[in-house]
Amino acid sequence: MKLKVLGTAAAEGWPALWCVCDACREAARRGGRDLRMRAAYNVDDYLQIDLGPDALTQMWQFGVDYSKVEHLFFTHSHGDHCEPEHLFFRRRGFSIIPEDSLLHVYGSEQVMTALQQHFPVLPLLQAQFHSIRSFDSVDCGDIRVTPLRADHGGDEEAFNFLLESDSGRILQGNDTGWYPEETWEFLAGREIDAVLLDCTYGLHSGGGSHLGAPEVVQAMAELQSLGALAPNARKIATHFSHNGAALYDELAEYFTPHGIEVAYDGMIVEV
Ligand SMILES: [Zn+2]
Numbered sequence: 001m002k003l004k005v006l007g008t009a010a011a012e013g014w015p016a017l018w019c020v021c022d023a024c025r026e027a028a029r030r031g032g033r034d035l036r037m038r039a040a041y042n043v044d045d046y047l048q049i050d051l052g053p054d055a056l057t058q059m060w061q062f063g064v065d066y067s068k069v070e071h072l073f074f075t076h077s078h079g080d081h082c083e084p085e086h087l088f089f090r091r092r093g094f095s096i097i098p099e100d101s102l103l104h105v106y107g108s109e110q111v112m113t114a115l116q117q118h119f120p121v122l123p124l125l126q127a128q129f130h131s132i133r134s135f136d137s138v139d140c141g142d143i144r145v146t147p148l149r150a151d152h153g154g155d156e157e158a159f160n161f162l163l164e165s166d167s168g169r170i171l172q173g174n175d176t177g178w179y180p181e182e183t184w185e186f187l188a189g190r191e192i193d194a195v196l197l198d199c200t201y202g203l204h205s206g207g208g209s210h211l212g213a214p215e216v217v218q219a220m221a222e223l224q225s226l227g228a229l230a231p232n233a234r235k236i237a238t239h240f241s242h243n244g245a246a247l248y249d250e251l252a253e254y255f256t257p258h259g260i261e262v263a264y265d266g267m268i269v270e271v
């Protein structure tokens, strides 16, 4: 299984559109791994997690071929992860779609409601919409996808996804605070090969709907103690906000002694 990390920023992107903070200015000056688009992932070409405002640029920059995507999962309805307009462009007149092409779209009730309000003409999109619930797995070709219950605050039902195939397991875990008990229980003993966790607050401590670096270290240790990590599992921090202020080099300096990698746009995670 080959997962491409298409974006590693929190909602505003980094550098953020209007922002004059030091972290945005410095990221623009350094470039490279400090330029972060909104979070999304492509797995083995045919499976996509989230389709946010940067989907078009991500296509050009990382060679994503959306015409090959058969299964699209949304973590939640926030605008940095779910941009309904991009689905709208599957319509005739905007794109030429092969007649036998069918896109399966999965999300919570809230995501489904948001999409259906946006598109009274769903049949024209050559897409089928599936409402999913935490811990109910969906088999997509060789990959089993299980939505896990995240803690993302408010009344938003947010998912993180566990991806399992014969080649290994990957946990995609952004936009969550500390997991609820049932998610820890589900993950126990899973021997996951690569884990990506939310680090919105940078080196600061998190709270509520996101994590910071100290909680990422703590959560990785928790996974370890639950037997949820395979030997030599890749541990990765992602989904960073400019408000967290720490740039790539500072994050790497903090995380490296803990055996944790710092994600960047275009990172490949293969298990
Ligand atoms: Zn987010």
Ligand SMILES: [Zn+2]
Residues within 6 Å of the ligand: 016, 019, 020, 021, 022, 023, 024, 025, 242, 243
């Ligand atoms: Zn800023």
Ligand SMILES: [Zn+2]
Residues within 6 Å of the ligand: 076, 078, 152, 175
């Ligand atoms: Zn969110």
